[in-house]
Amino acid sequence: MDKKAVFLLLIILLTGCKNNNQSARAPIQHQKSGVDMKSVRQNQALNRREENYIKKMIKQDSLHHYIDSGHGFWYYFTKQVKQGTKAKAGDKVWLNYEIRDLSNQIIYSASEIGEKSYWVDHENYFRGFREGVKLLKEGESAWFLFPSNAAYGVHGDERRIGTNIPLKVKIKILKIEKQKTE
Numbered sequence: 001m002d003k004k005a006v007f008l009l010l011i012i013l014l015t016g017c018k019n020n021n022q023s024a025r026a027p028i029q030h031q032k033s034g035v036d037m038k039s040v041r042q043n044q045a046l047n048r049r050e051e052n053y054i055k056k057m058i059k060q061d062s063l064h065h066y067i068d069s070g071h072g073f074w075y076y077f078t079k080q081v082k083q084g085t086k087a088k089a090g091d092k093v094w095l096n097y098e099i100r101d102l103s104n105q106i107i108y109s110a111s112e113i114g115e116k117s118y119w120v121d122h123e124n125y126f127r128g129f130r131e132g133v134k135l136l137k138e139g140e141s142a143w144f145l146f147p148s149n150a151a152y153g154v155h156g157d158e159r160r161i162g163t164n165i166p167l168k169v170k171i172k173i174l175k176i177e178k179q180k181t182e
Contacts, residue, residue, distance in 0.1 A: 043149075050147040050166050057102065057145065066145075071131040075144040078170070084137035089121040090179035093133060099161070100168040102145070107160050107167075115174065126151050132171055141172035 054074060058066045064076040087093045094117050098110040121130060128150035136142060148154075148164040156162045 046164060047147060047149055050149075053102070054145050054147060054166065064143075069131065069135060069144075071128070071150065073128050073132070073144055073146045073150045075132065075135065075142045077140060077142045079139065079141045079172075081137050081139045084139065085176070085178075086137050087120045087134055087173065087176050088179070089134075091120045092177040092179075093118045093120055093173060094175040094177075095133065095171060095173050097129075097169055097171045100170075102166050102168055104168065110170070110172075126153075128167075129169065129171070132169070133173070136171060136173045138173050138176045141170060144169045144171065 058074060066074045066076045068074055094115060096110045096115050097113060098106065099108040099113075100106050118125070118133065120133060126146075128144060128146035131150075132142070132144045132146075144167075146167045146169060148166050151165065151167040152161050154163050156165065161167070
């Protein structure tokens with residue numbers, strides 16, 4: 001190669017690699033649409049109404065001591081035991097339960113559902129149910145008041161429980177088989 005070709009190649013390489021001082025394009029700012037925000041506000045309002053209604057029910061019920069679960073629902077024991085451990089993720093639990101609406105109308109009776117086995121946190125039950133089971137020991141039973149967002153939510157159960165229905169559910173733990181650790 002002659003000197004002119006090398007010089008030309010060197011100039012092309014140097015000018016091709018020069019800094020253009022181009023800055024990166026700023027990200028596009030997206031705002032939630034009015035429809036999204038309207039839906040969020042509606043859900044927040046629904047949650048407030050249901051929570052206020054449940055708190056009013058609790059205040060009017062002088063026979064029971066309700067406990068705030070810390071998971072967005074409340075419960076009271078119908079039977080409590082002193083000894084034992086609560087179910088944890090991976091444990092197998094035998095239980096029975098009954099589902100009612102907040103006006104106390106039975107949706108699914110305990111006899112209709114029957115005794116069930118449930119692998120804690122490994123089966124597809126609604127959020128409040130999964131958290132409620134973990135609050136009980138073997139032999140205990142309690143009534144839970146679930147706002148719709150802790151129950152079946154906007155989808156319902158596609159049979160008897162409709163959209164955004166708060167529930168009253170009695171859960172009784174019959175037996176807990178602890179997960180074997182290796």
